[in-house]
Amino acid sequence: xxxxxxxxxxxxxxxxxxxxxxxxxxxxxxxxxxxxxxxxxxxxxxxxxxxxxxxxxxxxxxxxxxxxxxxxxxxxxxxxxxxxxxxxxxxxxxxxxxxxxxxxxxxxxxxxxxxxxxxxxxxxxxxxxxxxxxxxxxxxxxxxxxxxxxxxxxxxxxxxxxxxxxxxxxxxxxxxxxxxxxxxxxxxxxxxxxxxxxxxxxxxxxxxxxxxxxxxxxxxxxxxxxxxxxxxx
Numbered sequence: 529x530x531x532x533x534x535x536x537x538x539x540x541x542x543x544x545x546x547x548x549x550x551x552x553x554x555x556x557x558x559x560x561x562x563x564x565x566x567x568x569x570x571x572x573x574x575x576x577x578x579x580x581x582x583x584x585x586x587x588x589x590x591x592x593x594x595x596x597x598x599x600x601x602x603x604x605x606x607x608x609x610x611x612x613x614x615x616x617x618x619x620x621x622x623x624x625x626x627x628x629x630x631x632x633x634x635x636x637x638x639x640x641x642x643x644x645x646x647x648x649x650x651x652x653x654x655x656x657x658x659x660x661x662x663x664x665x666x667x668x669x670x671x672x673x674x675x676x677x678x679x680x681x682x683x684x685x686x687x688x689x690x691x692x693x694x695x696x697x698x699x700x701x702x703x704x705x706x707x708x709x710x711x712x713x714x715x716x717x718x719x720x721x722x723x724x725x726x727x728x729x730x731x732x733x734x735x736x737x738x739x740x741x742x743x744x745x746x747x748x749x750x751x752x753x754x755x756x757x758x759x760x761x
Contacts, residue, residue, distance in 0.1 A: 546612055546643065547571065548581055549590060552601060553609035554702070561598030570702060607674065614670040615642045615650050617663035622653050624664040631664045631716060632707035666698030666717060666753070682753035685723075686733060686746055693722040694754035706751060713742055715752065 551570050556562040568578045579595075586593040590605035601609055619638035623629040629637065651672060654660075661677040663669055668677040682697050696719045701707055714737050715721070724734040724741065731746035 545581065545585065547639075548578075548585060549601070549605060549609050550612050550616070552591065552599060553606075553613060556600070557598075559598075560600045562600075563598060567599070610670045610674050610676070612642065614672070615645060617667060617669040618650055618653050618657065618660075619645065620663045620665070621657050621660050621669070625657060630711065632704070632711040634664055635701045635707065636704055664717065665701040666696075667701075680755070682755055684750055685752040685754050686731075686749035688723045688754065688756070690723050690725050692756055693720065694756045695720050696752060697755050698753040700751040703751075706748065710748065710752070713744075714738055720757075721754070 548567065548571070551567055552562050555566060555570055564575060564578045564582060567582075568575045571578070582591065582593045582599060585591045585605070589602055590608065592600045592602060616638050619641050620634040623634040623637055624631055654672070659671075660669055662680075666680065666682075668679055670676045680697050683694070685694075688694060696715060696717055699707070699710065699715075699717075710716075719737065722736040724736050726733055727743075732743050733746070733749050735742045735744060
């Protein structure tokens with residue numbers, strides 16, 4: 529596997545290519561496919577720029593790409609993506625647990641560090657952190673053999689019924705403004721909250737957190753995942 533990783537690093541001289549592979553891996557659907565428009569939206573870039581990069585990744589043997597159809601990773605692309613995700617999430621845990629960096633900041637900082645960190649450093653960080661299964665945002669961390677812990681069962685917050693109480697077990701961490709906002713209103717991992725009401729007017733949701741009411745948009749709620757507390761109504 530190390531030979532394969534070294535080979536692909538030589539191919540992918542432009543760091544932005546690694547970012548594309550990471551986005552494809554993280555945001556593909558249950559069939560392993562992702563649309564180019566989704567990639568453009570997640571990376572905040574033009575559709576034309578995405579199309580150009582997809583052609584390059586296809587030529588390098590990292591993705592299967594046919595215009596106007598879904599994009600998927602090849603076997604080599606999958607292995608490389610898993611390694612990228614492992615590096616990123618272990619660095620996030622190191623920054624959060626050891627450096628005590630706020631959880632809303634570790635994603636962007638880990639992105640800066642992940643491209644230059646050696647395999648030896650990543651393995652030592654994993655050992656120091658006692659082989660964590662999940663990163664600070666609740667996403668599973670692959671092992672160095674590529675094994676991925678089972679994702680915790682969770683429900684999107686916007687799907688929760690009014691009157692139900694739950695705890696936060698995962699959030700989508702790709703948007704810094706989103707992370708900064710939810711942190712500022714007290715929504716972090718293991719936060720207990722209750723859905724008070726779904727407002728039909730704008731699809732926003734009224735929550736009760738720490739004894740206070742908070743109104744959040746449907747978009748924010750759709751990026752927060754929770755586990756309902758048993759026996760709550």
